[in-house]
Amino acid sequence: MLSRTRKSAYAIAALTVMLSGAATAQDADITGTVDCIAPAGPGGGWDFTCRSLGQIIGGATDHQVNVQTKNMPGAGGGVGFAHIITKRGDDPKVIAAASTATTARLAQGQFPGMTADMVRWVGAIGADPGIIAVKKDSPYTSLDQLLAALKEDPASVTFAGASAVGGWDHLKILMTAHEAGVKNLNKIKYLSYNNGGSAVTQVIGGHIDALVGVVSSSQGFIESGDLRPLAVLNDKRLAPPLDEIPTSTELGLDVEASNWRGFYMPKGVSDAEYEWWVSTLRQASETDEWRKIMKQNGLVPFERYGKDFDAFVNDQVAKLNQVSREVGLIQE
Structure with missing residues (x-):
């Protein structure tokens, strides 16, 4: 049996760990202006993704965060990807828009010297199936x-x-x-x-x-x-009136081919900062405002966050790489 003194010591130690974790989470709170890199010119899908985030993030942060979109076209998204890696490598106040086009180009080696594991994949909040x-x-x-x-x-x-x-x-x-x-x-x-x-x-x-x-x-x-x-x-049926269309999953095919809308951020941010963005993006995607934006733009829910999204991205890159090699899009 533990003595009362030792029990008290363990309780104090546990409380210290809990308080330390709370402080870390609090330290990760991000406020003020953050940049959303749209790695293409105004008017495209990545620009839409960043500007949509700017519309919905206020409600998830008690209006403590303001998102400004920075268009950074070039190399099919490669310029923006490189900027995150080389210029903002540990900056928690920057996030970048991504889509299936991003994973396709990574899979085909179109971002020379850069790979999917050089950034942290935050989440996807919608898709065009x-x-x-x-x-x-x-x-x-x-x-x-x-x-x-x-x-x-x-x-x-x-x-x-x-x-x-x-x-x-x-x-x-x-x-x-x-x-x-x-x-x-x-x-x-x-x-x-x-x-x-x-x-x-x-x-x-x-x-x-x-x-x-x-x-x-x-x-x-x-x-x-x-x-x-x-x-x-897709793995889920569409909403009426398109709910009678069978999904690839139902037909026995492990194919997810939606054009998802999501975000990545610098690799060097802390775990607490990364989790802050994962949590905040999840909250933002649950707002009525985002549901309205999706409906207006023909998108459907597609929600993957944190480690789940990271695993999804890496799996998609691997599959696209394999297919691209088989059809000769990647030269050995």
């Missing part, structure tokens, strides 16, 4: 039928998307086909268009067999009946 669709009278009535055609002849189906060859829309169908066991992925035909609307028009007009895009640019055509959705590349 990927989708595969065909015109209303297409002979393909299910994703299984389309994938079966690719397995028999990977060049038998032509896809339209809004990204460049090797970009995110192209990678969506490559990831899906890879997961389904399609061989010779480099033979899959993909044509790039200036935007999602142009790609949809080509499919509806019967010029291209299938669309690989996002929900936001195809929802109206699905609701009108001009497009037949085969799958949403």
